[in-house]
Amino acid sequence: MKIHEYQAKEILARAGIRIPEGRAARTPDEVAAAAEALGFPVVVKAQVHVGGRGKAGGVKLAASPDEAKAHGAAILGMDIKGLTVQKVYVERAADYAGELYLGVTLDRDRRRPVVMLSTVGGMDIEEVAEASPEKIARAWPNPLFGLMGFEARELCLAAGVPQAQRAAVAEIARTLYEQYFATDATLIEINPLFILRDGSIMAGDAKLDVDDNALHRQAALSALKEVSPDEQAEERARELGFSFVQLDGDVGIIGNGAGLVMGTLDAVRNAGGNAANFLDVGGGAREAVVKAALEIVLANKRVKSVLINIFGGITRGDEVAKGILAALEETRPRVPLVIRLSGTAAAEGRALLQSARLASRATMDEAAAEAVRLAKSA
Ligand code: GDP
Ligand code: MN
Numbered sequence: 001m002k003i004h005e006y007q008a009k010e011i012l013a014r015a016g017i018r019i020p021e022g023r024a025a026r027t028p029d030e031v032a033a034a035a036e037a038l039g040f041p042v043v044v045k046a047q048v049h050v051g052g053r054g055k056a057g058g059v060k061l062a063a064s065p066d067e068a069k070a071h072g073a074a075i076l077g078m079d080i081k082g083l084t085v086q087k088v089y090v091e092r093a094a095d096y097a098g099e100l101y102l103g104v105t106l107d108r109d110r111r112r113p114v115v116m117l118s119t120v121g122g123m124d125i126e127e128v129a130e131a132s133p134e135k136i137a138r139a140w141p142n143p144l145f146g147l148m149g150f151e152a153r154e155l156c157l158a159a160g161v162p163q164a165q166r167a168a169v170a171e172i173a174r175t176l177y178e179q180y181f182a183t184d185a186t187l188i189e190i191n192p193l194f195i196l197r198d199g200s201i202m203a204g205d206a207k208l209d210v211d212d213n214a215l216h217r218q219a220a221l222s223a224l225k226e227v228s229p230d231e232q233a234e235e236r237a238r239e240l241g242f243s244f245v246q247l248d249g250d251v252g253i254i255g256n257g258a259g260l261v262m263g264t265l266d267a268v269r270n271a272g273g274n275a276a277n278f279l280d281v282g283g284g285a286r287e288a289v290v291k292a293a294l295e296i297v298l299a300n301k302r303v304k305s306v307l308i309n310i311f312g313g314i315t316r317g318d319e320v321a322k323g324i325l326a327a328l329e330e331t332r333p334r335v336p337l338v339i340r341l342s343g344t345a346a347a348e349g350r351a352l353l354q355s356a357r358l359a360s361r362a363t364m365d366e367a368a369a370e371a372v373r374l375a376k377s378a
Contacts, residue, residue, distance in 0.1 A: 001209065001210045001212055001215060001221070001222075001225055002049040002208075002209050002210075003049075003208050003209075003210065003221065003224045004024075004047040004048075004049070004087070004089070004224075004226075005045065005047060005089060005205060005206050005207070006022060006024050006047060006089040007208075007224050008188075008206035008207060008208035009022070009203060009206045011179065011183065011206075011208065012175075012176075012179070012190070012203055012206055015175050015178070015179050015182075016175060017172055017175055017176070017190075017203050018200070018201065018202045018203065019202065019203045019206070020091040020092045020093070020094055020202060020204075021038055021091065021092045022034075022038065022089050022090055022091035022092065023037070023038065023089070023090050024047065024087055024088070024089050024090075025072065025087065025088050025089075025090055026076070026086065026087055026088075027072070027076070028069045028070075028072035028073040028076065029069065030072075031044060031068050031069055031071070031072030031076075031088060031090055032065040032066070032068050032069040032072065034068075034090040035062060035065055035068035035069075035090050036065050038090060038091070038092045039092060040062070040063050040064065040093075041061055041062060041063045041092075041093040042061070042062050042068055042090050042091060042092060042093055043059060043060065043061050043062070043090075043091050043093045043094075044059070044060050044061075044062055044068055044071040044072055044075055044088050044089075044090055045058065045059045045075075045088060045089045045090075045091065046058030046059065046075050046078060046080055046085040046088055047085070047086075047087040047088060047089050048080050048081075048083040048084075048085050048086075048228075049083060049226075049228070049231065050080055050081045050082075050083055051124075051207065052080075052081070052124065053080055054122075055124075056078075056080045056081065057074075057075075057078070058075055058078060058080050058085065060074070060075065061093055068090065072088055072090075075088050076088060081248065082230055082246070082248075082300065082301070082302060083228060083230045083231070084228065084229070084230055086228060094194045094196060094202055094204055095196060095197050096192075096194040096195060096196050096197065096202075096204070097195050097196065097197050097199075098119070098121075098162075098194070098195035099121035099122035099191075099192035099193070099194060099195070099204065100117065100118065100119055100121040100159075100161065100169065100190075100192065100193040100194075100195065101116065101117065101118040101119075101120065101121040101122075101123075101125055101128070101136070101189075101190075101191045101192070101193065102115075102116070102117050102121075102169070102172065102173060102176060102189070102190045102191070102193045103115075103116045103125070103176075103187065103188065103189035103190070103191065103207075104116070104176055104177055104180040104185070104187070104188050104189075105186065105187045105188075105189075106186060107140060110140050112140045112141075112142075112143060113140070113141075113143065113177070113180055114138050114139070114140050115138065115139045115140075115141065115147055115152075115155060115173055115176075115177055116136050116137070116138050117136070117137045117138075117139075117155050117156065117158075117159040117161070117169070117173060118135050118136045118137065118159055119135070119159055119160050119161060120132070120135045120136075121191055121192040121193060122191065122192040122204075125189075125191060136159075137155050137156075137158035137159035137160075138155075139151050139152075139154070139155045141177065143181070146174065146177060146178060147173060147174045147177040147178075149170065149174070152170035152171070152173045152174050153166060153167075153170045155170070155173060156169050156170050156173070162195070164199055165195055165199065165201060168200070168201045169193070169201060172190075172193065172201060172203075176188055176190065183208060183210060183218065183221060184210055184211045184214030184217070184218055184221075185208055185209060185210055185211065186209045186210070186211050187207065187208070187209040188207070188208050188209075189205075189206070189207040189208075190203045190204070190205060190206055190207075191204075191205055191207070192204040192205060232299070233295075233296040233297075233299035233300065234246060234296075236292070236295075236296055237279065237296050240289075240292055241282060242279055242280060242281055242282065242292075242293065242296070243258060243261075243278065243279070243280040243282075244277065244278065244279050244280075244296065245277060245278040246276075246277050246300070247265075247274070247275050247276055247277050247278065248274065248276070248302075249268070249273065249274025249275045249276045249302075250273070250274060250276055250302050250303060250304040250305070250375045250378075251268050251273050251274065251275050251276055251303070251304070251305055251306070251307055251368075251371050251372060251375050252275075252276045252277060252279075252297035252298065252300065252303040252305065252306035252307065252335075253265065253268070253275050253276070253277055253278060253279055253297070253306075253307055253309070254279050254281060254290070254293045254294070254297060254306065254307070254308045254309070255279070255280060255281070255308070255309040255310065255311075256280065256281050256282065256283065256310050256311060256315065257280060257282075257311065258280045260280075260309060260311055261278055261279065261280045261309070262278070263364065264307065264309045264364060264368065265278060267364050267365055267367075267368035268307065268368045268371065268372060270365070270368070271365070271368045271369040271371075271372040272372055273368070273371070273372030273375055273376070276297070276300050276302055276303045277297060277300065279293055279296065279297060281293050283314070283315065286315075286319060286320075286323045287322065287323040287326040287327055289323065290308075290320070290323040290324050290326075290327040291323075291326070291327035291330060291331055294306070294327055294328075294331050294333060295331055298331070298333055298334065298335070303335055304335055304374070304375035304376075304378035305335050305336050305337070305338065305371045305372075305374040305375040305378065306333065306335060306336075306337045306338070306371070307337075307338050307339075307340070307367055307368060307371035308324065308337060308338070308339045308340070309339075309340045309364060309367060310339070310340070310341050310342075310343075311342055311343045312341065312342065312343030312344035312345055312346055312349070313343055313344060314344075315344070316344050316345040316348075316349070317341045317342070317343060317344055317345040317346035317347070317348060317349030317350070318345045318348040318349045318352060319345075319349075320341060320349055321339075321341065321348070321349035321350070321352040321353050322352065324337075324339065324353065324358070325352065325353070325356055325358075328356075328358075335374075335378065336359065336374045336378075337358060337359065338359045338360070338361065338367050338370045338371040338374065339353055339358060339359065339360040339361070339367070340360065340361050340362070340363065340364055340366070340367035341353070341360060342362065342363075346362075350362070
């Protein structure tokens with residue numbers, strides 16, 4: 001589960017990490033009022049459950065109430081990676097000389113949380129990790145001991161944090177590592193961690209993803225759960241027991257079985273396209289399931305074609321076909337569908353689909369190629 005920057009910052013602040021003064025706002029007038037109360041310059045920041053807001057135009061500096069209000073009006077309602085901005089955070093702007101990156105997440109290879117620190121802050125850390133991995137220093141503390149003082153100092157040294165800031169950054173790293181556990185986070189990140197002109201340190205951004213499986217013991221964090229209209233499909237998928245992950249392509253995917261769906265994503269990529277989601281409906285694929293899956297996939301406005309990939313095992317192909325046809329009676333999709341059916345009673349299933357003039361293909365690669373072609377020509 002994701003929470004907003006301003007909520008994550010409050011948690012950091014309570015743990016003793018310095019943050020700028022700020023207020024959340026829902027209307028341009030509230031933005032102007034908050035800005036006036038805080039004092040200028042301020043920064044107006046979109047609060048959506050996705051990163052890269054700066055690049056998308058969702059973070060803007062303002063020097064006057066009018067400018068703050070105008071930025072508020074522009075950012076509220078903005079679409080950032082498929083999410084509509086409903087709240088902004090207005091902060092006293094930081095006057096900074098440098099930006100660091102600091103984060104803790106699980107390193108599955110090492111089977112331990114990893115602390116990452118870099119002097120290349122403010123940027124997309126995935127890009128840094130790809131282009132110049134040597135610029136990110138890492139430590140894998142023993143979770144029973146926590147991030148020890150000497151380890152934190154070593155980390156700062158390895159990252160090239162200026163001497164004057166090492167002690168302060170080391171302390172923040174230790175706090176963040178503690179908070180990673182205290183909040184049952186899967187990711188906790190400060191990017192940028194500002195080095196202010198006076199040499200002190202302040203968190204410029206905060207990201208906290210909580211492990212869904214730990215929400216039962218994180219009452220305070222659970223209360224922050226917010227399902228925006230754009231995230232409702234994802235929430236619904238979870239309720240129905242589907243495995244669902246939103247991706248950023250335009251070919252909607254429905255399949256039965258996690259391995260099959262992963263294979264489908266590869267097939268789409270091999271055909272030169274990009275999947276819009278991962279959706280595994282699990283074992284069966286009867287009418288109600290297909291209908292729900294279609295609605296979830298089509299709720300994503302970027303979807304230009306849908307690829308349904310079902311392998312009939314215990315589920316018979318003709319039943320799947322009937323499920324799809326019944327679902328289509330009710331849900332009239334706005335984009336073309338391509339269906340790949342194989343396995344038990346696949347031929348009967350394909351015959352049913354053909355009689356309804358639905359595009360079906362015998363192999364996954366053919367179906368993927370067709371779905372990609374349709375998405376591109378849409
Ligand atoms: P993200 O793009 O979603 O990660 O949003 P961030 O909160 O990290 O903001 C993106 C960028 O906006 C930062 O890297 C800074 O360059 C800039 N920024 C954010 N807050 C401030 C601020 O208080 N003052 C100034 N001058 N720039 C800021
Ligand atoms: Mn950031």
